[in-house]
Amino acid sequence: MLDVALRHRFPGFALDASFAAPAGVTALFGRSGSGKTTIVNAVAGLIAPDHGRVVVDGRVLTDTAAGIAVPVRRRRIGYVFQDARLFPHMTVRGNLGYGTRFAPPGAAGPSLEAVVAMLGIGALLDRRPALLSGGERARVAIGRALLSRPRLLILDEPLAALDAARRAEILPYLENLRDRTEVPILYISHAIAEVARLATTLVLVDAGRVARAGGLEQMLADPTTAALLDRDEVGAVLTGRVAGIEPDRLARIATAAGDLLVPGLAAEPSTAVRLRIRAAEVILSLTPPRDSSALNVLPATVAAIVPEGPTALIQLRLPGGAALLARITARSVEALRLEPGTPCHATVKSAGLVQGGG
């Protein structure tokens, strides 16, 4: 779907990144200044790399060896910039129309009405961008990009400028976007919570290089990836479906590893959900815990132990092939005599479960 290999030298910064991404949402994750935006700017053609190759959907857009550099306007890459970049002299309707105006006549894609409904911007159509909130601007920018009938959609930290409340307001629209369009999405972020909620593939960018890349679940359950994240953000993601809502309003989520009970989830039965389980929220025991307040206990096998000084990160293999990370003290590793292959029980505190559709 997307094949990227780039080498570019700036004063004081060198980019040497390559990755391949399947359909779905590919998250480019890394710290500020790690080179994420530079990578997508090269994909969009806004900068010309010294060396490199960019292939989208089988079309070569950049190939420095073959002297190919398709101009920006012919790439058909919808780019939602961090600062939205709506045209200030046009209304929201004018901005959305600008996307359609230069799209190839035969190209398939959602109608203006469908985009407006999906993003909930119907009430804004006659307003000028200066009168929109940050979240509204981001939604209009997404709509404008979608209406240009892109082969690939780039979202450069569309939520970075927003506060937590606005972010929570926009995330469902992005999930909707992922689930309702077939356009592959390249999503830049430095917030792992967003990535865990939206991405199917994770590309970790560090100091101008791709440190690791792979499927989201495997990547987040991998202790090597964890070393590149903030300590408190380390944790695996489990996918499941809502099996039903219990009488006490706990949602029963069926995952390959077993059922989990989650409070505060108001989803329809059989909705696909993701559960983000931070390593710090997982407790290990050799026997199933008795007389405990914890509701969610999954049988597991220790797959790997990564010492971190006084603590250790334990990778657990769950039934059904999924994996979990648990952070416990080195003393507990000793006391329980954990080693790869040890069967155990992972207790997941309900509060540690984070909702996220998909």
Added chain:
Amino acid sequence: MLGGAAGWLGPDGAAALALSLKVALVATAASLPLGMICALALARGRFWGHGLLNGLVHLPLILPPVVTGYLLLVTMGRRGPIGAWLEQTFGIVFAFRWTGAALAAAVMAFPLMVRAMRLAIEAVDPRLEDAAATLGASRAAVFATVTLPLVLPGIIAGAVLAFAKSMGEFGATITFVSNIPGQTQTLPSAIYTALQVPGQEGAVARLAALSIAVAMVALVAAEWLSRRVAARIAGR
């Protein structure tokens, strides 16, 4: 309108006002395209000679107007290299004609025009043009749909300033095309002539008041338009 003014200003004064309006309009209209190109080159261009072009455009602002007029006479006069060629090739004569007054006014007003346009162009965020390109717009379409609408008030402001400056141009005009009533006698030249004749104080005062009025209207209009640029780019 000019018929009524003729009684108040006297026949020479009315003719001078009419000529000045014609000269200023032609000078402004004719220099707009070149002004736009220079403003674009100075605002966006990265080329060898950028500083030289900047200096050349601003030269008439610094130079004594009589020197600008002399240079025009030497180059664009009937025996000047460019002037002679223009006369032979196109039959265009500048020296001692109203067209020469328009040329002198255009040259003198050019720095003001380019400056206003350049500021407006520099206020446009080039990243908006990048955004338009990712949406599939060609360079020409980006210019027409994004750049131009955003700088339009600046272009108008530049044109208004150039018009006002052209109305008041004196030094280079009188040097290049002299002061022939009905042919090259613009408003400032008419004031100068009236000043030389005793008993014309009333005519001088009226012509001077007219000049002040034109200048004030143009400055207020230019100020209002440049505010519009800022407001438009901010999207209010």
